[in-house]
Amino acid sequence: MSTAVLQLIINGLLLGGIYALISIGLTLIFGVVEIINFAHGEFLMLSMYASYWLFQLYGVDPYVSLFVVIPAFFAIGWAVQRIIIQPIIHAPPLNQIFATVGMSLVLQNAALFFWKADYRTVRTAYSTVSFSGLMISTPRLVAFVFALAIIAALLIFLKRTYTGKAIRALAQEKRAAMLMGIDIYRMYKIAFGIGIACVGAAGAILIPIYYAFPTVGAMFVLIAFVVVILGGYNSLVGALIGGLIIGMVEAFSGFFLSPHLKEAVYFVIFILILLLRPAGLFGRA
Amino acid sequence: MRKSTIGLLVASLLVFILCASPAVMAAEKVKIGALFPFSGPLALLGQESFNGATVAADIINEKGGLWGKQIEWVKGDGVDPKKAMTECERLISVEGMKLIFGTYSSSRSYAASGVAERNKVIYWEQGAIADPITERGFKYLFRTCPRAGQFGTMAVNFAKEVLAPTLKLDPKAMKVAVMFEDSLYGTTVGSNAAKHAMAMGMNVVATDSYSHKTVDLSPVVMRFKARKPDVIIATSYLQDGLLFWRQAKEANLNVKAFIGTGACHGMPDWAKTFGEEANYIFNIDPAIGINPDVLNAKTKAILKEFREKFNKKFGHFPATHASLGFVGGSVLFEEVLPRAGSLDPEAIRKAALQVDIPKGSTIFGFGVKFAPPAHPAAGQNLLAHPALMQWQEKRMVVVYPVEFGMKKPLIPLPTWEQRGKGETSFVK
Structure with missing residues (x-):
C-alpha cells in the first residue's frame, strides 16, 4: 500500500475518533433518558470556551483542564436534567424538542453576548509526529485514544457497578426498573450528568485542534446525530464504529472524488444503511 | 399625600x-x-x-x-x-x-x-x-x-509578473493549485483565478472546492501534497482558513508561495492564531496600507x-x-x-x-465612478480594485501593484521547519 493510502487511513481513523468522542454523550442521553438533546453541540461549545479561558487566564493546559471540566460539566448536566428535562420527561416528544432546541438557542446567543463572535483558539506545543513519512498529529491521536478510553470506562461502569446496572435496566424497561426499586429520577440525573461530562471532555480535547466560537457546536452536532443513528441509537460501540466509518468515508471520498462532495457521500451511505438496517448498525430492532 | x-x-x-x-x-x-x-x-x-x-x-x-x-x-x-x-x-x-x-x-x-x-x-x-x-x-x-473576479485575476498576474521571474520559473511551467470554499464568494473568485491561470497558459494542477462548514480539510491538504504545486491560490472564510493551516502544518505541506484572496488571510484573528507562521503569506484585498504618495x-x-x-x-x-x-x-x-x-x-x-472622483481620493487609493444601467456591470464602481499584500513581521505590507507598494515581496515561502527555526533565505 502506498504512503498516501496509509496516510488517508490514519487521517480517517483520527477524524473518526473525534466524531466518536463527540457522539458518546449524545448516545448515552438518547439511550437512557430518551431525550433528543439538540443542545448537545452547545455544551461542546461551552466546554471549548471553558478550557480556552482556563488556558488563557490561568495557563492551564487543555488536557489538564479535563480535571476541572469533567466534574463541572457533570454538575451542569445534573442541574439541567433536574431543572429543564425532569419536568418534561413524560411530555410528548414535540415538547421535549422545543425545550432542548430552545436551550440550544439560548446558550448560543448567550455565548455571542458574553464572548462576541471572535474565533478563539489556544497554541500549544503539541505538534505532529512523523513516522517513516506518515504524519500523525499528537492532539488528534490524544482525541482518538481518549475516545477509546472513555468508551471502555463507560462499558465497565455500565456492566460492573450497581449504578451502571440500574441505568441499563432503566434504558431497557423503565416501568420494570421502577418496580424493582430503582430511583429512576436519580439515575436520569446521573446519566444526563455523565453524558454532558463526556461532551465536556470532548470540548477540552478538541480546543488544541479547533477553535471556540458561539456556533461551533452546529458544525459538529449534525455529524454527531448521524453517528449516533448509524451506530444504533444507544450503543457505545456503535457510536465508535459509526464515527470511524464516517471519518474513513470522508478521508477517502474527499481525496479520490472531491473535497466538496465528501459530506454528500457519507449522507448517501447513511441513507443506504438506514434503508437496509433501520435500527442502525448495532441497534436492536 | x-x-x-x-x-x-x-x-x-x-x-x-x-x-x-x-x-x-x-x-x-x-x-x-x-x-x-x-x-x-x-x-x-x-x-x-x-x-x-x-x-x-x-x-x-x-x-x-x-x-x-x-x-x-x-x-x-x-x-x-x-x-x-x-x-x-x-x-x-x-x-x-x-x-x-x-x-x-x-x-x-x-x-x-x-x-x-x-x-x-x-x-x-x-x-x-x-x-x-x-x-x-x-x-x-x-x-x-x-469585484471578486479582479482578486483571482490579480493573484494570477502577480504569479506571472513577479513570482515566476523571481523563482526563475517559466510561467507556463509553473504549477498552480486553486482552493475555494463553495459559496457564491469562493466560487466566483476561485473559478475566475483558475480560468485566468489557464488562459495565461499556466499548469493548473488542482481546482478544489469545499464547504466552509466542514470540520476536516485533510483531503484538500493531501491532494495538494500529491500534486506538489508551486503556488496555492486560496479563497477561504476564517474558520476553514484556520483549519486548513492547522492541517497543512500537521501534514508538512510546503509551497513556494501562498496567495489568499480576501477574508481569512487578511484578518488579524488569522495572524494572531498563527503568529510568526503567518509571515510571508500573500493576501489580496482592498488595502488601506498603500503607499501614501498615491493618496491626495x-x-x-x-x-x-x-x-x-x-x-x-x-x-x-x-x-x-x-x-x-x-x-x-x-x-x-x-x-x-x-x-x-x-x-x-x-x-x-x-x-x-x-459621481466621478479620481484615483487617490478614497482611503484605498482607488477612485469612484459607477457604471450606468446599460453597462454589463451596472452599478459597479468601475475604478475600484484590490491590492496584493504580504505578511511581513506580523504586519500586512502592500507589495503589488508596484506603485501602491510599500516594500518588496519576500519570496519564496520558507518551509514549516525553517519558519519554526526562524530561518529564511529569500531570492533577492
Whole structure:
C-alpha cells in the first residue's frame, strides 16, 4: 500500500475518533433518558470556551483542564436534567424538542453576548509526529485514544457497578426498573450528568485542534446525530464504529472524488444503511 | 399625600416625554437601513463592516449631520440569504426605509438586493465582492468595492509578473493549485483565478472546492501534497482558513508561495492564531496600507481621522472590512446624498451616476465612478480594485501593484521547519 493510502487511513481513523468522542454523550442521553438533546453541540461549545479561558487566564493546559471540566460539566448536566428535562420527561416528544432546541438557542446567543463572535483558539506545543513519512498529529491521536478510553470506562461502569446496572435496566424497561426499586429520577440525573461530562471532555480535547466560537457546536452536532443513528441509537460501540466509518468515508471520498462532495457521500451511505438496517448498525430492532 | 401627588406628576411627565420624544426625534433623523449578518457564523465580519460605516456616519453627524439632520441606522439581521431577504422586506415595508446599506456577504447581498430592486429602493453595497451581484442590470443597486473576479485575476498576474521571474520559473511551467470554499464568494473568485491561470497558459494542477462548514480539510491538504504545486491560490472564510493551516502544518505541506484572496488571510484573528507562521503569506484585498504618495492630501487627513475615531470607539484599529464599510458610507454621505438632497431613490440614483472622483481620493487609493444601467456591470464602481499584500513581521505590507507598494515581496515561502527555526533565505 502506498504512503498516501496509509496516510488517508490514519487521517480517517483520527477524524473518526473525534466524531466518536463527540457522539458518546449524545448516545448515552438518547439511550437512557430518551431525550433528543439538540443542545448537545452547545455544551461542546461551552466546554471549548471553558478550557480556552482556563488556558488563557490561568495557563492551564487543555488536557489538564479535563480535571476541572469533567466534574463541572457533570454538575451542569445534573442541574439541567433536574431543572429543564425532569419536568418534561413524560411530555410528548414535540415538547421535549422545543425545550432542548430552545436551550440550544439560548446558550448560543448567550455565548455571542458574553464572548462576541471572535474565533478563539489556544497554541500549544503539541505538534505532529512523523513516522517513516506518515504524519500523525499528537492532539488528534490524544482525541482518538481518549475516545477509546472513555468508551471502555463507560462499558465497565455500565456492566460492573450497581449504578451502571440500574441505568441499563432503566434504558431497557423503565416501568420494570421502577418496580424493582430503582430511583429512576436519580439515575436520569446521573446519566444526563455523565453524558454532558463526556461532551465536556470532548470540548477540552478538541480546543488544541479547533477553535471556540458561539456556533461551533452546529458544525459538529449534525455529524454527531448521524453517528449516533448509524451506530444504533444507544450503543457505545456503535457510536465508535459509526464515527470511524464516517471519518474513513470522508478521508477517502474527499481525496479520490472531491473535497466538496465528501459530506454528500457519507449522507448517501447513511441513507443506504438506514434503508437496509433501520435500527442502525448495532441497534436492536 | 403631597409626596404621592408629586410622584404622580413626575410619572405623568415622564410618560409624556417618553411618548412624545420618538415622534419629535424621528422628524430630525435621516434613517438608513443597515443589513448585515449581525449573528450566526458570519457575524464577526458583518459587525466589523458595519462598525466602519458607523464611523463615516459619526463624522457627518458631528459636523451637524446630513441636511441638518442626524443619520440613524435601522438594523436588519441577515443571518442567512433567506433571512436577509425577509429582513430587507421588513426594513422596506415595515420601517419604511428608502435606502438599504449592506451586506458584506455576497450570497446575502445577492438575495436581498433583488428585494430592494423590486421595491425601487436603493441598495448600497460596500463589501460583498461576488461579480454576479452587479451583473443583473439592476437600476437601484450600487457597489463601491472591487469585484471578486479582479482578486483571482490579480493573484494570477502577480504569479506571472513577479513570482515566476523571481523563482526563475517559466510561467507556463509553473504549477498552480486553486482552493475555494463553495459559496457564491469562493466560487466566483476561485473559478475566475483558475480560468485566468489557464488562459495565461499556466499548469493548473488542482481546482478544489469545499464547504466552509466542514470540520476536516485533510483531503484538500493531501491532494495538494500529491500534486506538489508551486503556488496555492486560496479563497477561504476564517474558520476553514484556520483549519486548513492547522492541517497543512500537521501534514508538512510546503509551497513556494501562498496567495489568499480576501477574508481569512487578511484578518488579524488569522495572524494572531498563527503568529510568526503567518509571515510571508500573500493576501489580496482592498488595502488601506498603500503607499501614501498615491493618496491626495484631503484623503490622507480623512484616513487619519477615521483610524483615530475607529480606535476610540471600538478599541482596535480598522482592518479591511471596517475600511470598506467606511468607504461605502463616506462615498454615500459625502458625495451622493448631499447632491441628491433627499432620500428619494430616483434622486439618489441620479446623484450616484454623477459621481466621478479620481484615483487617490478614497482611503484605498482607488477612485469612484459607477457604471450606468446599460453597462454589463451596472452599478459597479468601475475604478475600484484590490491590492496584493504580504505578511511581513506580523504586519500586512502592500507589495503589488508596484506603485501602491510599500516594500518588496519576500519570496519564496520558507518551509514549516525553517519558519519554526526562524530561518529564511529569500531570492533577492
